[in-house]
Amino acid sequence: MNVIYPLAVPKGRRLCCEVCEAPAERVCPACTVTYYCGVVHQKADWNSIHEKICQLLIPLRTTMPFYNSEEERQHGLQQLQQRQKHLIEFCYTVAQKYLFEKKYAEAVPAALHSLRFRRSVYGLSSVELVPAYLLLSEASLGMGRIVQAEEYLSQAQWTVLKSTDCQNATQSLLHRNLGLLYIAKKNYEEARYHLANDIYFASCAFGTEDIRTSGGYFHLANTFYDLQKVDLADTLYTKVSKIWHKYLNEHYQVLSQAHVEQADLLRKRFVNDTGLDEAQEAEAIQILTSILNIRESTSDKAPEKTIFVLKTLVMLHYLMMNSSKAKEYAIQALNLAKKLELSDEEQSNIEELLHLISAEEEHPIT
Numbered sequence: 001m002n003v004i005y006p007l008a009v010p011k012g013r014r015l016c017c018e019v020c021e022a023p024a025e026r027v028c029p030a031c032t033v034t035y036y037c038g039v040v041h042q043k044a045d046w047n048s049i050h051e052k053i054c055q056l057l058i059p060l061r062t063t064m065p066f067y068n069s070e071e072e073r074q075h076g077l078q079q080l081q082q083r084q085k086h087l088i089e090f091c092y093t094v095a096q097k098y099l100f101e102k103k104y105a106e107a108v109p110a111a112l113h114s115l116r117f118r119r120s121v122y123g124l125s126s127v128e129l130v131p132a133y134l135l136l137s138e139a140s141l142g143m144g145r146i147v148q149a150e151e152y153l154s155q156a157q158w159t160v161l162k163s164t165d166c167q168n169a170t171q172s173l174l175h176r177n178l179g180l181l182y183i184a185k186k187n188y189e190e191a192r193y194h195l196a197n198d199i200y201f202a203s204c205a206f207g208t209e210d211i212r213t214s215g216g217y218f219h220l221a222n223t224f225y226d227l228q229k230v231d232l233a234d235t236l237y238t239k240v241s242k243i244w245h246k247y248l249n250e251h252y253q254v255l256s257q258a259h260v261e262q263a264d265l266l267r268k269r270f271v272n273d274t275g276l277d278e279a280q281e282a283e284a285i286q287i288l289t290s291i292l293n294i295r296e297s298t299s300d301k302a303p304e305k306t307i308f309v310l311k312t313l314v315m316l317h318y319l320m321m322n323s324s325k326a327k328e329y330a331i332q333a334l335n336l337a338k339k340l341e342l343s344d345e346e347q348s349n350i351e352e353l354l355h356l357i358s359a360e361e362e363h364p365i366t
Contacts, residue, residue, distance in 0.1 A: 002026045002042070004035070018045050019109055030054050033061035048109035049094055053087060060084060081121060088117045095135045096279030100286045104142030111135035127163040130156045130170050134177045141184050149181055168205035172198050172216065179219055188223055195220040211280070214243045218287050225294070234302075237291050241309050244288060248315040251275055274319040281320055288313050303340050307333050307350075314353050323357050330354040 004015060004027050015024040017037035024035030026042055031054045036042040060083060067073040091114035098107035115132035122128040133156035140149035156174055160166050175198040182191035198216035199208075206212045221236035251274060274281055288309060295306040310333035317326035334350045 002029055017041055018050075019112065028054065031058050031061075033057055044105070045109040048098070048106045049091055049113055050109070052094065053090070053113070056083065056087060060087075084117045084121050088114050088121065091117070092131060092135065093277055093279045095139070097282045099135065099138050099142065100279060100282035102142065102286075104139045107135065107139040107142075111139060125159065125162060127159055127166050127170060130159050130166075131173060133159070134173050137177050138180065141180055146181070146184055149184075153177060153181060168201045169212075172201035172205060172213075175201060176216060176219065179216075179223075183219070183223060183226075188227055191223050192220065195223065209243055209246070211243055211247050211284075214240045214287065215283065217243075218290075222290075237294065238305065240287060241291055241305070241312060244284060244316070245308065245312040248274070248284075248312060248319060251319055252315045274316065281316075284316055288316065303336060304342075307336055307340075307342075307346075310336070311350065311353070314357075318353070318357055327354065327357045330357060 004025055015027075015035045016022065017024050018034050019041040020037060022037040024037055026036045026038065028034040028036075028042070028046075028050065034045070034050065034054075034057060036045065060080065064076055064080070067076060091110045095107045095110035095114060098104070098110065111132055114135065115129065118126070118129050118132055133152045137149045137152035137156065140146075140152060153174075156177070160170070160174055175194040179191045179194035179198060182188070182194065195216055199213060199220065202210070202213040202216055217236045218240045221233045221240065224230075224236065225233035274284075276284065292306070292309045292313065295302070295309050310329050313329045314326050314333065317323075317329065330350060330353050334347065334354060337347050337350055
């Protein structure tokens, strides 16, 4: 049974919904340690994150066993904290992936889990809470709840202001989300200010040509595009495309060389790897497909730029082992190159990509 019977709850104990913190009326029958106000929030949490972490929550939410010594107790506490830290990062990555896929409602429960575990491990005023606040803010923006997004951002800003050791990466994320907020409010001047700060702090943390900095360039490009400052937007979109192309091409070249050296010896295919986690892969797809749509809408002006983005998407999907999508983009790039009568070398490069993808389909990974 999923329903909670009030008489079965110990006196003085308040059971709250995992999603909204309202009084709980239902319990997850699988783990029996997670509670909900009703069926709607139970299904929302299950579809978002709970299915993935259900059994992992049991040792975190049940009473710790009796230990025979202080040493055993400390070891038990360390294990508990390690499990919590693992779930912090896992829930954060899942929520990020949903955001890049524009599944904003699904991102909320995962982000809330990350926030609760952060509070448990680091305390209520730690700067480690900021990334979770920012996830919740971005999800709220995506659902059109600007006031709620502002509340989460205010909490994040206040936490950063109180901190004496906030890292550049966290500052970058904060300014990026503030930029997105002001874009939603059509205040482009403030949006540009915060996105410029995002790029500055990301550059300090990772470098100006890093994929983790590219998000700031991308959102700033979108701002200029909305303001019809097409030349500025075009420059930034080109920069973002080049950053991702360089990163993916390095992984692609390593993988191609490995195939050449090892395929004949072992008769095995290598497991393709982008070097990215699921959230970063979703971000790459979102950024590059957005740029592609813009390039295609203006392809009569600079078709070579469209081909460049297509080739970048080919490498991305190939490295993600999505051969069908990679082949689709490769054929599209080759047809456009032939239509424009580009150099034989350019067409040959695309044909080489297409050949490698076709070979991968004929000899799947073992």
